Amino acid sequence: MRFVFVFLSLFVGILVQAQTPSSIEAVEYDPDGNRWFVSNESSLLVTEDQGESWSFFGEASASHGMEVMNGVLYAIGGNVIRAYSLESAEFLGSLVIPGVGFLNGMGSDGNSMLVVSDFQGNRLYTINAEAPEEMSYALLTGNLGETPNGVVVDTDNNRAIVVCWGNNADILSVDLESGDVSTLVDGSGLGNLDGIDNDGDGQYYVSSWSPTRITRFNADFTESETVVTGSAGLSSPADISYAVALDTLGVANSGTDVVTFHGFGSAPSGVVEAAGFSAQRAGMDMLIDMQAGRMVHLTAYDASGRILVKRSEYLPSGQMRWAWPLQNHQAGFVKLRCGDLVITLR
Secondary structure: OHHHHHHHHHHHHHHHHOEOOOOOOOEEEEOOOOEEEEEEOOEEEEEOOOOOOEEEOOOOOOOOOEEEEOOEEEEEEOOEEEEEEOOOOOEEEEEEOOOOOOEEEEEEOOOOEEEEEEOOOOEEEEEEOOOHHHOEEEEEEOOOOOEEEEEEEEHHHOEEEEEEEOOOOOEEEEEOOOOOEEEEEOOOOOEEEEEEEEOOOOOEEEEEEEOEEEEEEOOOOOOEEEEEEHHHOOOOEEEEEEEHHHOEEEEEEOOOOEEEEEEOOOOOOOOEEEOOEEEEEEOOEEEEEEOOOEEEEEEEEEOOOOEEEEEEEEEOOEEEEEEOOOOOOOOEEEEEEEOOEEEEEO
8 A cells, every 4th residue: 555655646746747738828938047937727837948848836827928027927817917936936916907808918127017918908007016015007008999919018118019919910019108009010911919029139029820920020110021930830829938048939839739949049259240330359348340420239148148237328430348247257148239230249
């Protein structure tokens, strides 16, 4: 009997650890833990080996949008926004917004604010998550005139970018202070847009159901290209998450309950040239050569992809020297952006 008990205990333990995603809608990358979360209807799963194996993340649950921010995982489940400790999976707090129809997409500013979409109510809400135990909400815009789905926050331009559901769907911009709505793409030619995320280089990735694909847009949404198609394993691609440190896009495929991962190459190092400027690392400095005076934006990341330093400055033509922003031999990388051009240094 003791042998049977031990065997059953081991068997149950294996079942608890080895899980198969089902009814998935959202995926989210955790740069600190180098792992991926996926919503699992009444539970929440995590993988540390890009989907080779999945296990429960404590007793957490999620049905739709998720965001990692400041050591906390925020997740929508049944119109409730819940907060969980990334370190322990401990439940920290929850928020219910009265009168919502269907909370779906979620984005964050990486600091203390979430933006969530009400798919049925055509509304957007901001969530003050400075204290996960005491979250509060405010209506950002009361009627988008569209059916909002995925959301990403563009902190540089103080806006939320929203992809919409429906035929020939639009992509909208919502000012985070005024709630004013403007159209970035008036008729994308794509049906049923679901997820959106950015790659840290000023490019945006959007999932669509018709046709089944991932489309990449430039910073001002004036240019686009298809970067992933159904042949790469997509099936009703829902929410997406871009891991900056890995240059990898995770896609929650609601049609097959499989999370697919799509790499976009490693960043170059050394001397890198782009039209208009070039840059190279020189010890604990960077040498930046400008053909003409322009604004240059610097973002420094640690090895996990977390933003450490941001800097913007107008540089005249000629060579400029900036201090390397990662001190004490800290591992990480730096991205320099000038207009739509991006250079990555390590």
